[in-house]
Amino acid sequence: xxxxxxxxxxxxxxxxxxxxxxxxxxxxxxxxxxxxxxxxxxxxxxxxxxxxxxxxxxxxxxxxxxxxxxxxxxxxxxxxxxxxxxxxxxxxxxxxxxxxxxxxxxxxxxxxxxxxxxxxxxxxxxxxxxxxxxxxxxxxxxxxxxxxxxxxxxxxxxxxxxxxxxxxxxxxxxxxxxxxxxxxxxxxxxxxxxxxxxxxxxxxxxxxxxxxxxxxxxxxxxxxxxxxxxxxxxxxxxxxxxxxxxxxxxxxxxxxxxxxxxxxxxxxxxxxxxxxxxxxxxxxxxxxxxxxxxxxxxxxxxxxxxxxxxxxxxxxxxxxxxxxxxxxxxxxxxxxxxxxxxxxxxxxxxxxxxxxxxxxxxxxxxxxxxxxxxxxxxxxxxxxxxxxxxxxxxxxxxxxx
Amino acid sequence: xxxxxxxxxxxxxxxxxxxxxxxxxxxxxxxxxxxxxxxxxxxxxxxxxxxxxxxxxxxxxxxxxxxxxxxxxxxxxxxxxxxxxxxxxxxxxxxxxxxxxxxxxxxxxxxxxxxxxxxxxxxxxxxxxxxxxxxxxxxxxxxxxxxxxxxxxxxxxxxxxxxxxxxxxxxxxxxxxxxxxxxxxxxxxxxxxxxxxxxxxxxxxxxxxxxxxxxxxxxxxxxxxxxxxxxxxxxxxxxxxxxxxxx
Ligand SMILES: Nc1ncnc2c1ncn2[C@@H]1O[C@H](COP(=O)(O)OP(=O)(O)O)[C@@H](O)[C@H]1O
Ligand SMILES: [Mg+2]
Numbered sequence: 001x002x003x004x005x006x007x008x009x010x011x012x013x014x015x016x017x018x019x020x021x022x023x024x025x026x027x028x029x030x031x032x033x034x035x036x037x038x039x040x041x042x043x044x045x046x047x048x049x050x051x052x053x054x055x056x057x058x059x060x061x062x063x064x065x066x067x068x069x070x071x072x073x074x075x076x077x078x079x080x081x082x083x084x085x086x087x088x089x090x091x092x093x094x095x096x097x098x099x100x101x102x103x104x105x106x107x108x109x110x111x112x113x114x115x116x117x118x119x120x121x122x123x124x125x126x127x128x129x130x131x132x133x134x135x136x137x138x139x140x141x142x143x144x145x146x147x148x149x150x151x152x153x154x155x156x157x158x159x160x161x162x163x164x165x166x167x168x169x170x171x172x173x174x175x176x177x178x179x180x181x182x183x184x185x186x187x188x189x190x191x192x193x194x195x196x197x198x199x200x201x202x203x204x205x206x207x208x209x210x211x212x213x214x215x216x217x218x219x220x221x222x223x224x225x226x227x228x229x230x231x232x233x234x235x236x237x238x239x240x241x242x243x244x245x246x247x248x249x250x251x252x253x254x255x256x257x258x259x260x261x262x263x264x265x266x267x268x269x270x271x272x273x274x275x276x277x278x279x280x281x282x283x284x285x286x287x288x289x290x291x292x293x294x295x296x297x298x299x300x301x302x303x304x305x306x307x308x309x310x311x312x313x314x315x316x317x318x319x320x321x322x323x324x325x326x327x328x329x330x331x332x333x334x335x336x337x338x339x340x341x342x343x344x345x346x347x348x349x350x351x352x353x354x355x356x357x358x359x360x361x362x363x364x365x366x367x368x369x370x371x372x373x374x375x376x377x378x379x380x381x382x383x384x385x386x387x388x389x390x391x392x393x394x395x396x397x398x399x400x401x
Numbered sequence: 402x403x404x405x406x407x408x409x410x411x412x413x414x415x416x417x418x419x420x421x422x423x424x425x426x427x428x429x430x431x432x433x434x435x436x437x438x439x440x441x442x443x444x445x446x447x448x449x450x451x452x453x454x455x456x457x458x459x460x461x462x463x464x465x466x467x468x469x470x471x472x473x474x475x476x477x478x479x480x481x482x483x484x485x486x487x488x489x490x491x492x493x494x495x496x497x498x499x500x501x502x503x504x505x506x507x508x509x510x511x512x513x514x515x516x517x518x519x520x521x522x523x524x525x526x527x528x529x530x531x532x533x534x535x536x537x538x539x540x541x542x543x544x545x546x547x548x549x550x551x552x553x554x555x556x557x558x559x560x561x562x563x564x565x566x567x568x569x570x571x572x573x574x575x576x577x578x579x580x581x582x583x584x585x586x587x588x589x590x591x592x593x594x595x596x597x598x599x600x601x602x603x604x605x606x607x608x609x610x611x612x613x614x615x616x617x618x619x620x621x622x623x624x625x626x627x628x629x630x631x632x633x634x635x636x637x638x639x640x641x642x643x644x645x646x647x648x
Binding site for chain 2: 310
């Protein structure tokens with residue numbers, strides 16, 4: 001029987017015999033595949049960007065938020081608490097074995113000023129454990145002192161941007177800063193961290209959580225961040241927190257524990273769905289491409305009656321004729337797919353050059369899938385023309401010119 | 402050996418039955434040289450196509466080399482054509498995108514002959530028709546006579562027993578037509594059965610036997626020598642043709 005290689009050579013020869021027409025017919029597929037790759041690259045880029053934002057805090061991390069919600073929440077945007085999440089709760093959690101550090105957190109916006117300069121920025125109420133839990137180090141001086149969390153010591157650590165704005169190149173340590181009117185003594189300056197999840201941590205100040213709660217008139221913390229020692233203990237730690245806090249809250253589980261890994265998984269899933277939906281929409285243009293190939297192949301069969309008649313006369317089996325046209329269609333689609341991959345990759349790269357801020361990540365997996373889908377599309381588009389080809393009566397076909 | 406027993410071919414055109422061939426019986430021995438003549442529409446091509454297994458008869462039996470092929474399916478008929486029959490067409494039917502060598506090798510591609518063997522055999526065949534030096538030419542780069550010799554090389558490449566030529570000189574000038582007929586006759590002397598459909602009385606006269614068709618029937622059986630020299634009442638064959646108009 002005819003080998004696969006012979007089939008490919010014969011079909012490929014027919015494709016090459018009409019270069020311009022073939023090129024035009026595969027353009028639709030190329031554009032479809034290119035669009036899929038461009039969109040998935042942007043989608044994947046965004047996914048990695050968001051994930052990297054979250055993992056900046058490390059992965060052996062969990063958050064306790066007031067209120068019971070099913071999925072993860074963003075700190076500070078929750079409501080519907082029945083029992084307060086308190087500093088005592090944080091202290092209880094800290095005593096659980098396997099817990100490395102705990103940060104009860106409350107935050108708000110407020111005016112921060114020194115020597116006449118100032119403006120409204122983020123004020124984070126945290127504890128001395130914050131640098132450990134948030135993976136965030138002090139650049140100058142020291143962080144908040146490790147004291148009883150209930151003590152409202154008027155000390156502040158500045159974000160680097162705030163420090164520069166208020167003090168320039170001068171040493172801020174020991175200086176006084178007014179925060180919503182209250183006097184705080186500067187004990188340290190944080191290293192540069194940049195934007196994380198929409199908060200500019202460099203343009204923020206860090207004060208003891210007890211001060212922040214008083215300042216913003218809060219009777220509970222917004223979140224308790226917990227760092228645990230290793231992934232092995234996570235299930236036990238979560239269970240322990242749930243048990244202890246439920247006890248403390250008179251038997252109701254009115255808080256939500258979100259581990260970083262669970263949150264990342266959900267996020268990852270969400271982003272994947274977003275990316276795949278975008279790819280799916282772009283994939284619709286593949287249908288247009290498929291119609292392009294189908295049309296071209298249909299016309300091609302019509303034009304090649306006499307060739308088909310000859311092939312039948314010299315003994316080609318109907319099945320071989322069928323495969324010839326199917327392969328032609330598939331070759332067109334594969335060439336289209338290849339061109340589409342080239343277009344998509346080039347487009348993605350150009351995009352990063354034009355818009356350096358846009359996260360773009362080209363995943364080979366999507367390149368491969370696009371090529372496979374294009375090939376499959378080509379095969380499907382080829383079925384009807386190939387069936388037409390084998391239904392042609394050889395005598396009639398030999399008469400055609 | 403070809404045995405046609407009460408073969409008929411019926412078409413329906415607009416509800417009207419048209420007999421392209423009616424109750425035709427004939428036996429052609431292996432190695433014979435038979436010309437089929439008759440006016441246009443008399444059923445010559447239909448007869449040749451049935452013999453060539455391109456067409457199934459509506460009724461009757463066709464026994465080729467001892468096998469009844471009249472009711473075989475497409476797949477089986479393809480196999481019979483591939484191994485038993487070489488076709489020579491008036492309009493060549495060479496694929497323009499392939500070289501002469503590629504065209505000659507084509508039947509072997511579909512028969513699954515390995516590539517190296519194909520090359521060698523196709524070159525041999527081209528050499529046997531005097532076109533070894535044209536192997537890499539495309540049909541459009543060949544004269545019509547060379548094209549028809551390429552077609553003959555293709556027809557014999559699978560070593561068939563039967564050569565069927567429908568108006569083989571119909572698109573050729575007199576001298577290349579002469580060359581093509583000599584080539585076919587040489588192959589016949591080497592043992593191939595040769596059936597030629599032609600309008601040309603000169604072609605018919607060279608055959609051992611002539612079947613004269615009219616209205617879907619064999620109306621006369623003559624020897625080539627008995628065939629009238631000229632003034633065939635139905636003669637309308639071309640004697641020359643623009644060198645590049647067909648491939
Ligand atoms: N596919 C077909 N459908 C209908 N009629 C046909 C078909 N093929 C041939 N015929 C008719 O059969 C008759 C014989 O045709 P053909 O064998 O081609 O004649 P010839 O080759 O002698 O000119 C003609 O009348 C022709 O019109
Ligand atoms: Mg005819």
